[in-house]
Amino acid sequence: MSGSGRRLFRRVLGAFAVLWVLGCTVSQAHDTSRSYLSVDAAQRDGHMTARWEVAVIDLAVALPLDSNNDSRVVWGEVLAQEGAIESLVRSNVQFYDSAGPCSVDSHPLLVDSHGEQMYIVAPLTLVCNGEPGTLGVDYAFLRDIDGSHRMLVRMNDGPSARTLVVAPGVPREIGAAHASTVREFFRYLAEGAHHIWIGYDHLAFLLALLLPAVLLRGGDSWHPIPSLRKAILETLKIVSAFTISHSITLGLAALGILRPPPVLIEVAIALSVAAAASFNLLRRWNLPGAWLAFGFGFIHGFGFANALADLGLGRGDIVVPLLGFNLGVELGQLVVVAAALPVLFILRARPAYTKYWLPSASSAIVVLGLYWAVVRWP
Amino acid sequence: MQTAWLLGLIGFAGSCGAAPYRPTDPDLELAHGLSPYRATLASGASSRSAALAEAQSLTSEGRRRADVRAFAYAERVLAPFMAHIETDPEVALVSADIHQYRHDFNGAAKILDAVLQRQPQNDSARLMRAEIRLAQGRGRDALRDCLGLIGRQSPWIWSACAAQAYAINGRLPAAQRLLATTLQGAEIAGPRGAWAAGIMADLAAQAGDWAGSETWLTRAVAANPDDHVAAVELLDLWIASGRTRQALEMLRDRPVSDAYLIRRAEALASVDPAQSRLVVADLSRRFAEADALGDRTHLRERAMFELRFGDPKAALAHARENFQTQRELVDARLVLQAAATLRDKSGATEVVAWLRDTHTDDARLAPELRELGIKS
Numbered sequence: 001m002s003g004s005g006r007r008l009f010r011r012v013l014g015a016f017a018v019l020w021v022l023g024c025t026v027s028q029a030h031d032t033s034r035s036y037l038s039v040d041a042a043q044r045d046g047h048m049t050a051r052w053e054v055a056v057i058d059l060a061v062a063l064p065l066d067s068n069n070d071s072r073v074v075w076g077e078v079l080a081q082e083g084a085i086e087s088l089v090r091s092n093v094q095f096y097d098s099a100g101p102c103s104v105d106s107h108p109l110l111v112d113s114h115g116e117q118m119y120i121v122a123p124l125t126l127v128c129n130g131e132p133g134t135l136g137v138d139y140a141f142l143r144d145i146d147g148s149h150r151m152l153v154r155m156n157d158g159p160s161a162r163t164l165v166v167a168p169g170v171p172r173e174i175g176a177a178h179a180s181t182v183r184e185f186f187r188y189l190a191e192g193a194h195h196i197w198i199g200y201d202h203l204a205f206l207l208a209l210l211l212p213a214v215l216l217r218g219g220d221s222w223h224p225i226p227s228l229r230k231a232i233l234e235t236l237k238i239v240s241a242f243t244i245s246h247s248i249t250l251g252l253a254a255l256g257i258l259r260p261p262p263v264l265i266e267v268a269i270a271l272s273v274a275a276a277a278s279f280n281l282l283r284r285w286n287l288p289g290a291w292l293a294f295g296f297g298f299i300h301g302f303g304f305a306n307a308l309a310d311l312g313l314g315r316g317d318i319v320v321p322l323l324g325f326n327l328g329v330e331l332g333q334l335v336v337v338a339a340a341l342p343v344l345f346i347l348r349a350r351p352a353y354t355k356y357w358l359p360s361a362s363s364a365i366v367v368l369g370l371y372w373a374v375v376r377w378p
Numbered sequence: 379m380q381t382a383w384l385l386g387l388i389g390f391a392g393s394c395g396a397a398p399y400r401p402t403d404p405d406l407e408l409a410h411g412l413s414p415y416r417a418t419l420a421s422g423a424s425s426r427s428a429a430l431a432e433a434q435s436l437t438s439e440g441r442r443r444a445d446v447r448a449f450a451y452a453e454r455v456l457a458p459f460m461a462h463i464e465t466d467p468e469v470a471l472v473s474a475d476i477h478q479y480r481h482d483f484n485g486a487a488k489i490l491d492a493v494l495q496r497q498p499q500n501d502s503a504r505l506m507r508a509e510i511r512l513a514q515g516r517g518r519d520a521l522r523d524c525l526g527l528i529g530r531q532s533p534w535i536w537s538a539c540a541a542q543a544y545a546i547n548g549r550l551p552a553a554q555r556l557l558a559t560t561l562q563g564a565e566i567a568g569p570r571g572a573w574a575a576g577i578m579a580d581l582a583a584q585a586g587d588w589a590g591s592e593t594w595l596t597r598a599v600a601a602n603p604d605d606h607v608a609a610v611e612l613l614d615l616w617i618a619s620g621r622t623r624q625a626l627e628m629l630r631d632r633p634v635s636d637a638y639l640i641r642r643a644e645a646l647a648s649v650d651p652a653q654s655r656l657v658v659a660d661l662s663r664r665f666a667e668a669d670a671l672g673d674r675t676h677l678r679e680r681a682m683f684e685l686r687f688g689d690p691k692a693a694l695a696h697a698r699e700n701f702q703t704q705r706e707l708v709d710a711r712l713v714l715q716a717a718a719t720l721r722d723k724s725g726a727t728e729v730v731a732w733l734r735d736t737h738t739d740d741a742r743l744a745p746e747l748r749e750l751g752i753k754s
Binding site for chain 1: 397398399400401403404405406407408409410411412413415416419446447450451453454484634639660663664667668670671672673699702703
């Protein structure tokens with residue numbers, strides 16, 4: 001039996017009253033709007049064939065299909081708009097490759113069904129002059145109307161086939177597997193590095209671990225680490241431990257094996273930042289930074305997986321994005337470490353470093369971590 | 379492997395039945411019951427008030443048709459005015475509605491918190507926040523908001539709101555008394571009547587009074603045929619009691635949605651198994667595409683689908699993931715059903731903890747709790 005949730009919405013009625021009208025949950029809704037593009041990338045005489053399929057109800061929003069306003073669309077009404085539909089296809093589904101725009105020939109429209117919904121099918125022939133495997137698509141259908149509309153692309157590339165999700169307004173490489181795999185890899189590599197640089201929580205966590213990496217703990221007090229080599233070694237241990245553990249959870253989450261709720265992970269990441277920094281303040285604790293990095297890295301891995309999911313990664317073609325994104329994360333953190341370590345190494349010998357800077361920076365990170373935990377709490 | 383699985387299911391032409399064709403009959407119907415979205419969008423709102431009216435009209439129509447597309451259109455219509463969301467409670471409310479419709483309950487609640495901070499007397503925001511807290515299983519928070527409406531809105535509103543909150547606070551008899559008193563002798567008509575009747579039906583079912591629940595659901599659907607929540611609950615009752623033809627009759631001309639398709643597949647299973655298998659195949663395609671698109675709003679139906687037609691392990695995983703976002707009793711029941719099917723008591727831990735914490739009692743959960751050896 002369905003549940004009790006009867007979410008409401010509001011209509012203004014007169015100057016004062018509100019009339020509440022019951023609603024229903026999205027779980028009962030139509031699917032979000034989507035079209036389909038299948039491309040047969042195996043060229044014949046320099047040609048490729050493609051087929052774009054669009055739901056009649058979506059097309060009816062973009063074009064005046066229902067000419068007699070009877071709230072129905074019949075095939076005759078589609079025929080009357082065939083020219084307009086072909087123009088719409090040309091302007092909204094544009095192909096390009098390394099040599100520039102591809103020329104597109106359209107063929108008579110067809111119909112097909114997806115479940116109970118009817119689709120108009122536009123068969124296309126593409127002529128592209130660039131390098132094989134560099135095909136891209138610039139998709140614009142419903143861009144200014146429906147922000148959740150997506151195009152599901154199937155590339156038939158000889159023996160292999162793969163699916164991609166394309167958002168309107170974002171040109172996307174969809175070319176043959178080997179060439180686009182490299183591009184895809186670098187795209188996700190950049191996204192991974194970008195996520196570290198804009199992910200202040202991960203940076204704060206790293207900083208909390210790096211601050212004491214240039215020191216040695218002797219009893220209740222800190223001493224400067226004697227050589228740069230040892231500082232680098234200590235840092236490498238931390239970074240490697242963090243990498244191993246976060247890679248495990250990132251992989252598990254991206255593959256759909258383990259997927260904790262994002263909101264809890266965000267809170268846990270914030271708390272891990274506070275915890276990591278608080279160990280710098282507890283004199284009696286002597287837990288190696290590498291162990292902290294290893295333990296908390298599991299939580300951060302889930303956070304990376306959420307960021308990866310936000311990029312629109314589905315369940316198909318997961319290996320390349322996963323590898324690229326993870327290496328991007330490593331690259332991003334290595335850049336941060338490479339920038340921070342020399343500075344910390346130089347500063348470590350100053351008495352103020354252990355007396356003031358380490359405790360005050362750690363305290364600030366603790367406060368920041370706790371603050372994030374509070375604001376992220378649902 | 380993943381790709382192969384996905385390609386096999388996603389509905390590209392030629393992969394799921396007949397090949398595309400060029401019709402010969404100009405009268406062949408391709409779509410019916412078309413929405414007036416085009417006309418609404420074509421009006422081209424230029425001012426804030428016109429955009430607001432347009433967005434409200436779109437969400438209203440979208441809700442009636444159970445069509446999430448309309449919410450995306452409304453979002454675009456409001457986009458130019460979203461910069462002022464903090465100072466414009468009306469825009470904020472529509473935006474919160476869009477968020478909650480997409481199951482971004484926390485996002486919606488955040489917007490409403492801000493509205494209520496500026497305007498503590500904004501009853502619309504308060505009621506919407508209460509409903510969101512109910513969907514999240516946060517009965518105590520919901521109750522605070524519901525009680526805040528006393529004396530400001532009609533007793534129908536606050537008592538229906540509070541009754542739902544009481545029901546997940548261990549006070550089911552009080553909830554039933556409160557709403558029954560309010561509805562006594564009143565005409566159950568229109569969406570508001572259907573809403574209240576649907577809640578009465580839920581309370582009755584929670585108390586194990588199936589006949590009472592059916593009576594209220596019938597009244598709810600009669601008052602508002604577009605009350606999809608009540609319609610689905612009624613379908614479940616009919617299917618469970620073997621009245622499949624009655625269910626199939628009602629399913630005619632209902633929107634194409636996961637919830638209705640699951641009931642159609644169930645109802646057809648006994649009268650037309652081949653057709654039922656086709657509907658199951660369509661549902662598989664829909665869920666595969668939702669996966670490809672990263673859409674996690676179908677988890678309740680996904681769990682339900684796996685439980686009834688697929689893999690109980692996947693059902694438990696989806697039900698538990700869904701329970702992190704949605705904590706209505708139906709969501710709790712799905713977890714318990716999947717856990718009971720697998721005889722996996724540990725899979726039900728979270729739900730059991732939530733039931734104990736909220737002192738919620740529900741006759742519908744009793745069989746599964748018993749099967750799992752858990753004292754209710």
